[in-house]
Amino acid sequence: MAAAADTDKPQAPMVYARRWAVVAVFCLLNSTNAALWVTYAAISTPAGDLFQVDAGLINALSLTYMFAYLPGTLLAAWSLDRLGLRATMAVAGAGNLVCGVVRALAVLLLPGSPMVAWGITLAGQCVGALVQPAFTNAPAKIAGVWFPKQERDLATVLAAMSNPLGNAIGMFLPTLMVSSANAGDMGAMLWTEAGAAALGAVLTLLVIRDAPPTPASLSSGARSALRAQSVRRAATGKGGYFDDEDDSGHSRETASAPP
Numbered sequence: 376m377a378a379a380a381d382t383d384k385p386q387a388p389m390v391y392a393r394r395w396a397v398v399a400v401f402c403l404l405n406s407t408n409a410a411l412w413v414t415y416a417a418i419s420t421p422a423g424d425l426f427q428v429d430a431g432l433i434n435a436l437s438l439t440y441m442f443a444y445l446p447g448t449l450l451a452a453w454s455l456d457r458l459g460l461r462a463t464m465a466v467a468g469a470g471n472l473v474c475g476v477v478r479a480l481a482v483l484l485l486p487g488s489p490m491v492a493w494g495i496t497l498a499g500q501c502v503g504a505l506v507q508p509a510f511t512n513a514p515a516k517i518a519g520v521w522f523p524k525q526e527r528d529l530a531t532v533l534a535a536m537s538n539p540l541g542n543a544i545g546m547f548l549p550t551l552m553v554s555s556a557n558a559g560d561m562g563a564m565l566w567t568e569a570g571a572a573a574l575g576a577v578l579t580l581l582v583i584r585d586a587p588p589t590p591a592s593l594s595s596g597a598r599s600a601l602r603a604q605s606v607r608r609a610a611t612g613k614g615g616y617f618d619d620e621d622d623s624g625h626s627r628e629t630a631s632a633p634p
Contacts, residue, residue: 389589393582394521398530400582401517402537404464404575405510408471409541410548410568411478411503412440415496417549424556425482426496427489436500443504451508455516459585467509468576474503475569482562511538520586 415422415436423433454463477499484492514534518527552564 388523388591389587390523390526390591391521391587393584393587394530394591396582397517397521397584398533400575400578401464401510401513401534402540403571404468404471404579405534405537406541406544407475407568407571407575408467408503408507408510409538410545411471411474411500411572412507413437413542413545414478414549414565414568417546418553421553421556422561425485425489425558425561426493428493432493436497439497439500440504440507443501444508447505447508448512450505451512454509455512460513460516460520461579461583461585463509464513464579464583465576467506468572468579470502470506470509471572472569472576474499474506475565475572477502479562479565479569482558482565485558485561521591523591 415433419430419433423430426433451463451467454466458466478496481492481495481499484495514531517534518530522530548567549564552567553560
């Protein structure tokens with residue numbers, strides 16, 4: 376019992392330089408996904424000519440992100456809670472890669488089978504759309520786990536702002552590389568985006584971890600300890616603990632009564 380009690384005590388806080396690498400890799404993942412989202416909106420006319428479809432079907436490629444947001448959010452919330460940050464980002468990064476590669480491969484069917492190419496492109500977009508909520512839901516978790524209290528706002532802003540940055544890149548890069556209905560130019564642009572997705576997926580496995588070896592603050596360490604206590608007390612029918620954070624960054628215990 377004494378040993379178990381010792382393991383429940385929060386460890387002394389320590390910050391690691393790795394936290395900035397985690398944020399940087401996350402920003403790459405998030406901005407890449409945002410760029411994948413708006414790629415075709417920026418070049419709707421040449422894309423429509425290549426796929427031989429009207430503007431409505433080109434716009435549908437971007438609208439997939441709207442339709443997939445709710446189911447993607449439910450999956451992301453479950454994954455972040457149950458599987459952890461690293462596994463969730465690894466899956467989401469792989470989703471970016473699948474999206475980018477599938478779209479680039481679809482261009483190989485042009486100009487012979489434009490509707491088939493459009494359908495394959497739509498499938499790739501759906502994969503990217505489904506993993507987007509993993510990125511929009513993760514900034515606060517990364518900041519809370521990896522950063523001390525005084526740096527959390529900055530970390531959250533950096534992580535969140537990578538999404539509109541990616542949108543800006545996704546609007547600029549296609550117009551720079553694709554000026555007419557040329558399958559070669561389209562393929563080069565799509566493979567560039569797929570390369571960014573591949574880099575993000577690899578760096579995710581190398582850099583991102585669920586949490587630092589020791590907590591970044593007293594509050595994050597206390598949360599882990601209180602969570603362990605709560606699980607044990609709930610299992611024995613003695614109620615649980617909820618933790619709250621005061622203005623100084625310390626966690627406060629609040630006991631819940633057993634039923």
